[in-house]
Amino acid sequence: MKKIISSLLFIFSLQSFAIDKPALKIQLTHMLNRLSFGPRANELELLVNLGAKSKLHWIEEQLNPEKIDDSSLEEKLRHIKSLDMEPRDIINFYKKPEELAKDLGLKVDQTDTNREIRKEVKEAIGNDRFPEALITELTTQKLMRAVESKKQLQEVLVDFWFNHFNVDVGKNEIKFFAYHYENDVIRKNIFKTFPEMLLASAHHPAMLVYLDNRLSRNKALNENYAREVMELHTLGADGGYTQKDVQELARILTGWGVKDLKENPLFYFNEKAHDKSDKLWLSMQFTTNKSNPNSSLLEGETALMTLALHPKTAEHICHKLVSYFIDETPPQLLATKCKETFLKSKGNLKEIYRLIFTSKEFWDPKYDKSKIKMPLALIASSVRALNGEILNTTDLQKSLKMMGEELYRAQPPTGFKDEASIWVSPGSMISRLQFALDLSAHKFSGVLISWPTIDRKKTLEKQIQSMSQSFGIGQLNAANLKIIKHELELETPFFANNEIKLTYIGKMSGMILGSPEFQRK
């Protein structure tokens, strides 16, 4: 009996979704383009077969990543040395060539040039302890996660929030704790609350170094962090604060610094450096209680909490999120609802994401493909489309650089901006096309790709359409279909033994990955 019911259910569900299968496929494509780094080979098929419920089910699953088994990625990440190390150990391990030479007891001539020292060290222990190796490891883990993690939404959000709370590994010692920052400040708080993430960033040595607050002292103010925390992290540039507010906040935050920066960097509140005179900031009065040693530190925490839950912050953050996930011109009604949820839930990020991803605006066909993929998204989605795996990222780092998104190296505190006009230019188009061709031609030694299977029984047109769909393009437009078809007709697809030529599939894939449609999400 049970068996009959379940097979009846099966038939029923089969019929019910057979009707709107194409529509469902379009929605799932949109979902995977926006909330993940694009569909992996066969991913869409699998979801479509699960029926209409798969949308919300997928979103709910992704909103709770702690329940997702990601062990095969985790196993791979274990081989990246610096990820398991504490900042203090990283500082001791990754060093400039001359320091390594000294540690290794290599005889270094006074007259040796840096290049010669580097060469000697390299001959002795290889080059994986140079500071650049650390940055390569950082980039590698980022790309591995973007391509291979099953917690896709989490990684998309890590990219969003890292840019929001940007730090640059090019500045001072930041490279030594950039991974720690990404993991402890960003990734760990992704599904918690905005105040938690803001507070974590404010306390982290990477931010304290990046925006100089560690150097701000009583009577020797440094305004850098105080300004950017209001302008970029919370209220927004039109958040209604004044230059005076910047100075007052800088005074409130005096003493927030880093201990043992060059050995074992940790947050440190230097009470002696704190400005204990009265402050008036955003119409709030701050009076230090000199008999209570915690009072000084508490001022900064109070100010940051005020910023974190300020209506202007809610507006700014919602504008950015809705713009990121829906459209550069955010639908106003949703932005307003988002702001309300932000304030009501005290910045509960999971609730905010859920509101956006389940809104009717998110699924509105008019926003289909309205966003341009930034270089990281383009690269990750291409590799995912080819069911790829990252081995190393030497080549991909070059591609990212050429397209203008050298990871972890955005110098301004805005991070890499999610604005189409920045990323679409003739020069960067060349890099994008070159990338599509090279990836499809197995030119990247650090990336393993495997070809989608081609159903030879289908017409060429159907083969191209089916590849485009599995890549997340949906229906390829008729003109482009014709062009690709025409190009492929010039080729003989088979060897004499009737085996399909890899170059043939590669050509198909290269053209699809290079098409205007694939540049969008």
Place this chain on the structure above:
Amino acid sequence: MDQNHSRRDFFKQLSVLGIGTMLRPQLIFAQSQPQLSQRKPVVVFIFLRGAQDSLSMLSPVGEENYYKWRPNISIKQDKVNALQIDNHFQLHPAMKSLYPLWNNKEVAFITQFGSPDLTRSHFDAQEYFESGTPGLKSTSDGFLNRAIALLPNKNKLSAMAIQPTLPQILRGKEPTLAFNNLKDFQTPKSELSKSLGMGFEEMYQQATDKVFRGVGAEAFENIELLKLKSKNLTKANYSKSNFANGLKDIAQLIKADLGLSIAVTEMGGWDTHVNQGSNEGTLAKRFTEFSEALAAFREDLAAQMDNVLIIACTEFGRTVRENGNKGTDHGHGSTALIVGGGINGKNLYGQWKELKSENLHEDRDISVTTDYRSLMAGVLHFHLGCNDFKDIFPSYSPDINLWRSLFLKT
């Protein structure tokens, strides 16, 4: 459109990209002789992003308050080796490679320069500067793009940015090109793509996607020329930095005579909140990199510099008083630098009010008495022949006559 024709063109372009193998030498060499008699004037705009400390570039060493307010970071006077500008100002010692150009009347400074907008946000200030509409956020294009529209004899290579992404100053309806490095156009070939006579060009030409239709077509149309010219090697001694490399590429593009009128590049690393140093130190290193690159560019272009005008400026200046970390914070007015073979150099332009509290903006910053739009209008008028500024700088009427003495060599 004739399909075969477009296919053939595309092959050419692929070869330029290093994508295809069908190099066509006759096409490549056909245009390798620039016509020296018809050289076009070129404006090179350098944006010093991050707020350059102008008081360290051009230091008022003749003023007491300069030393009083900057006890640790002021530039020390060196009576013997000083790069004296006049008895009031001195050029930063790290900029010694520019000093011969100053003496040769090829360099001028404009003091108390900047934007009327008072923001101290780098990002807003840069955006306002580049859009040409201070205070107005809704402008999505850049004033140099609007200027291109008015250029006589413009072509698709009239304006280029040598930096990874297209800066706002060049964004807009007119075609522009941005790239990091001329070398990028000769990236490794792909075995697969050898066999690809791909219809990328057609795909992008026919794209219903407006955003990509434009860029795709531009990318394909002009690539060939870029590779061709990138083969012209230079003898000038450029140092190894992104900035120097950008200038080197610009010099190559100018020498190749492709029709370039406006080149844009940028240099960062000026946001010196901490330990900026004085005669030596962090900022001094930036000045060295900056001026050595300019000097190499000048050497590279030699006599062609007569047609070239460089303007380098920043989004706002820094505080007059040093902060608690031997650095400076975000300020207001700054100093612009002009280099060119055809200017009345070895002169200072703009006002200078001595460093006194009452002369400062909010008692902390250099005030702005020369609107950047005025100078930029002068540059565009006297060097590129623009006469009409109502679209370039809406609701602003520049008085270009202010700049006659700077740009018309006597």
